Amino acid sequence: MKLSHKIAEYGGTRPFYTFEFFPPKTDQGFENLLSRISRLVSLEPLAINITWGAGGTTKERSLELAGLTQTEHGVDTILHLTCTNMEQGMVDDALRSAKERGIHNILALRGDPPRGEEYWIPTDPRFTHGADLVSYIKSSPEFASSFCVGVAAYPDGHPDRESDDDGELEHLKAKVDAGAEFIVTQLFYDVDGFLQWVKKVRAKGISAPIIPGIMPIQTYASFLRMTKLCGTRMPPNLMSDLVPLRHDDQKVKDYGVALAVQMIRKLVNEGGIRGVHFCTLNLERSVTRVLEDLGWAGGSPKVANKLISDTPVVPDSELVITPHNATDSATHTLSTAPSTDSEAGKGELNNATSWDDFPNGRFGDFKSPAYGETDLWGSSIMSRKQALQQWGHPHTLDDLTTMFMRHLHSKIATTPFSPTPLSPESLMIIEHLERLTRRGWWTVGSQPAINGASSEDEVVGWGPRGGYVYQKCFVEFFAETKDLERIERKVKGQGQGWVDFFAGNVQGECRTNVPDGGRNAVTWGVFPGQEIAQSTIIEKESFLSWKNEAFSIWSEWASFYPPDSTERQLLDSIRNERWLVSIVHHDYMDPSALWTFLFGDDAVV
Structure with a gap:
C-alpha cells in the first residue's frame, strides 16, 4: 500500500513509526538481519525503509532485502533510490525490479550534482537534482501510478551545501512540487530547532506529511561520527551530558534511549507530530526500549496514547537516565517475539544477543546484521x-x-x-x-x-x-x-x-x-x-x-x-x-x- 494513503487513513491512538535498515555487507549478516527484522516486525511498524548505496553499490542486496520485507513479512516497504552517479538505465532497472517485488514506495534521495563534478564516473544526464528523480517517476507512464514517492529533508541544513534556510526550503519545495508525497528528515537532536523548521516548511506552502528521523545514540564515538557527517546541530546541554558518560558504553546507550523518548514526547505533545522514523543502523535493543518506554510496544493503544497525552515534557536539564532494568524489559519483549532456529551465534561465546551491545573497532562480528557501517543517505564520505x-x-x-x-x-x-x-x-x-x-x-x-x-x-x-x-x-x-x-x-x-x-x-x-x-x-x-x-x-x-x-x-x-x-x-x-x-x-x-x-x-x- 502507498505510504501516503496509509498515513492519511491511519487511525491509531498512538503515533505511527517506521524502521530503517541497510543491507549488511556479509551473507551471514544478511541472513541474520532477516531474523532481526522478524522480531522487530512484531512491534507493528507502519512501514520499513531499505537504504540504497551510493551509485547503486548495494543495488542487488537492497532489492533482495526490500522484496523479502515486502513479501515474506507483509510490511509495506520503502525502497531508497539515489540518482547521483547512477549510470544510464539503472534508475529504470531499479524501479522495474521494485515494481515486480510489489513495492509501492520510493524515497528519492541525493539532490546534489555528482560530488566528483566533471571528473566523476558518467551519470545519467536526466538526473541532476533530486527533484529530477521525483519528476521522472511521477511523470512516467510506466511508473507514475505504481509508486508513492518521498524525499529527504535537512532540518539542520544540508551537510554538503552552504545555502541558507530559504535556499534549503526552496530545494525541498521543488521536490514536493515535482510530486513528492511525504518527507523523511535527516537525524537531529535539537527539537526546538526542528519545530521551528516545521513552521517554516508549512509557511512555504509545503503540506506533505513530515516524518522526523530519530537515531538513538548507541556509542559516543558513533554519535560524534554521524553528527559530524550529517552536520547536526547540538543543543547546549547535550555534549555536557554525554562527555561524563563517554567511557561507559552502557550509560551512553541508556542515555540515548532516554533522550530519544524525551525527544519524541516533545515532538508529539508540542509539535503534533503523528509519526517518527527510526534510523536503526540494523540494531534492535535501543529502538525496542524506546518504544516500550513510550508505551507504544505491546499492550493497549489507548494506554499508549494516555502515556503520551498525560506525560509532561521534562526540561532537557532534568533528563533522567533510563535505569538498567529497562534493558531487561526490552529483552523480555524480544524473547516473546517470533524466533528462528537459523540465527547464527546461538550457543557461542559471542552469541547473537551480544553482537551489538558494545561494538568496538571497524570489524565487529561479521555475522552481526549491523556489521558494516553505512551512510544514512547513500552517499560518499569524500568530496x-x-x-x-x-x-x-x-x-x-x-x-x-x-x-x-x-x-x-x-x-x-x-x-x-x-x-x-x-x-x-x-x-x-x-x-x-x-x-x-x-x-x-x-x-x-x-x-x-x-x-x-x-x-x-x-x-x-x-x-x-x-x-x-x-x-x-x-x-x-x-x-x-x-x-x-x-x-x-x-x-x-x-x-x-x-x-x-x-x-x-x-x-x-x-x-x-x-x-x-x-x-x-x-x-x-x-x-x-x-x-x-x-x-x-x-x-x-x-x-x-x-x-x-x-x-x-x-x-x-x-x-x-x-x-x-x-x-x-x-x-x-x-x-x-x-x-x-x-x-x-x-x-x-x-x-x-x-x-x-x-x-x-x-x-x-
Whole structure:
C-alpha cells in the first residue's frame, strides 16, 4: 500500500513509526538481519525503509532485502533510490525490479550534482537534482501510478551545501512540487530547532506529511561520527551530558534511549507530530526500549496514547537516565517475539544477543546484521573539495607517503581511509606506524596490545564500568607483491603460530595462513555479571569485505582528478598493483611482540 494513503487513513491512538535498515555487507549478516527484522516486525511498524548505496553499490542486496520485507513479512516497504552517479538505465532497472517485488514506495534521495563534478564516473544526464528523480517517476507512464514517492529533508541544513534556510526550503519545495508525497528528515537532536523548521516548511506552502528521523545514540564515538557527517546541530546541554558518560558504553546507550523518548514526547505533545522514523543502523535493543518506554510496544493503544497525552515534557536539564532494568524489559519483549532456529551465534561465546551491545573497532562480528557501517543517505564520505584541500595533488609514491605521515603527525585531519584525526589509541604505537609508513607501507588500521586495562580507561576502555578489556596487536597497510612475499616467508619461518595474516588485491586474490573457518578475536572484554564479549573479530569474510571497500576508496579518490592526469594514473596504479595486508600477533601480553616480529632480526621492514 502507498505510504501516503496509509498515513492519511491511519487511525491509531498512538503515533505511527517506521524502521530503517541497510543491507549488511556479509551473507551471514544478511541472513541474520532477516531474523532481526522478524522480531522487530512484531512491534507493528507502519512501514520499513531499505537504504540504497551510493551509485547503486548495494543495488542487488537492497532489492533482495526490500522484496523479502515486502513479501515474506507483509510490511509495506520503502525502497531508497539515489540518482547521483547512477549510470544510464539503472534508475529504470531499479524501479522495474521494485515494481515486480510489489513495492509501492520510493524515497528519492541525493539532490546534489555528482560530488566528483566533471571528473566523476558518467551519470545519467536526466538526473541532476533530486527533484529530477521525483519528476521522472511521477511523470512516467510506466511508473507514475505504481509508486508513492518521498524525499529527504535537512532540518539542520544540508551537510554538503552552504545555502541558507530559504535556499534549503526552496530545494525541498521543488521536490514536493515535482510530486513528492511525504518527507523523511535527516537525524537531529535539537527539537526546538526542528519545530521551528516545521513552521517554516508549512509557511512555504509545503503540506506533505513530515516524518522526523530519530537515531538513538548507541556509542559516543558513533554519535560524534554521524553528527559530524550529517552536520547536526547540538543543543547546549547535550555534549555536557554525554562527555561524563563517554567511557561507559552502557550509560551512553541508556542515555540515548532516554533522550530519544524525551525527544519524541516533545515532538508529539508540542509539535503534533503523528509519526517518527527510526534510523536503526540494523540494531534492535535501543529502538525496542524506546518504544516500550513510550508505551507504544505491546499492550493497549489507548494506554499508549494516555502515556503520551498525560506525560509532561521534562526540561532537557532534568533528563533522567533510563535505569538498567529497562534493558531487561526490552529483552523480555524480544524473547516473546517470533524466533528462528537459523540465527547464527546461538550457543557461542559471542552469541547473537551480544553482537551489538558494545561494538568496538571497524570489524565487529561479521555475522552481526549491523556489521558494516553505512551512510544514512547513500552517499560518499569524500568530496572533491576535501580531497584537494587535505590530500592535494599526489604525483609520486613519496607524495602519498608524505600525506599519510602528515595524518600521523596531526597536520591533516583525515585521509581517504581515515575520516577522523588519529586516535589517542594509535598514538600509543605511533613510532611503529611511522616506521611502516616511511617504508611506503601506508597504514590504514591498527591497535596496540592491551592486557586487562580498565573498561573505564579513557584511551582503550569500552563497555560497562568495572570490567577489563583486552586487545591483540594488529596493523593493516598497503604493500607491493615483493613485500607481501617477504612477509609470507617470515610468517611461515618465524611466526611459530603466533602470527596470522590476510592479504588481498583488487583482482580478488586472497592469501592467508588462517585455516578455513578460522576466526581471530582481537578485542574482548570481561564485565561483571555477563558473558565475555568479543567485540572485534578478524576472519576471512570480514577482511574481504573491508578489502573491497578499501580498493573502492582508491578508485573514488582517483575519480577526483582528470582521466589523463598524473594523479589519476598514480592512484589507479596503486589500486591495481598493491595488496591490502592485515597482520595479527596473538601474544597480547607482550605489547612489542608484533613490532619485534616486523622490525627485529631478518626484519621485513
